[in-house]
Amino acid sequence: MQIMDRKAKSIDEYLSKVEPQHRAELERIRALVKQLVPSVEETMSYGMPTLTYKKRSLVYFTASKNHMSFFPSSWAIEELKAKLQGYKTTKHAIQFTLENPLPNALIKELVLNHVRDIDADRQ
Template identity: 70%
Template sequence: MAEKATTVEEYLSALDPARRAELERIRALVKQLVPDTEETISYGMPTLKYKNRALVYYTSSKKHMSFYPSSWAIEELKDRLENYTTTAHAIQFTLATPLPDDLIRDLVRVHQREIDAGRS
């Protein structure tokens, strides 16, 4: 199953095609926004690293998918996340309620800004 994947491709290939397409959309959007990212698996999830730090994680669970842009980004943009279940670090969404491109871009920009500022 996807939890045991050792590469991002392996993780994505184990998913239902619709969920894979949704996570591929997010992956492509983040890579377009921050082209100098490195892909890896971290904590069992596909991860895009920027300046040797996790920029975002994304994952698929049984009932939802999750996007992990950082607690700072979630806190800063919490007014735009009211329609989603959130935790300190993650935003949960489904195929019926995907994350809009502009929201993903803004979440990534916040975290990239914080990494660039040296926040830890």
């Protein structure tokens, strides 16, 4: 990924600076989340592409030099920890690569888990 002299103002601008193979993978995730939750809105937060739901961050996604990251929520990561064993995780992020991408079914579970928590007004 190129070093950005200024922060991207939109997800499209962010993705335009990402290497093509990583861009395609992040576009797949973006499209899947929008299909699962049609009411999401796109924004940038903390310099990261962000999809919001009911005015709250639902997911973030980023590309780094050696991996990509998906940020569904610390609650979703904790709840689905057993299904994430093949991935490096932090409290807030799941790191993945082109060789070991996140399957659609897992993304769906993570996203819908967080939607449920937002609907329940979990803070």
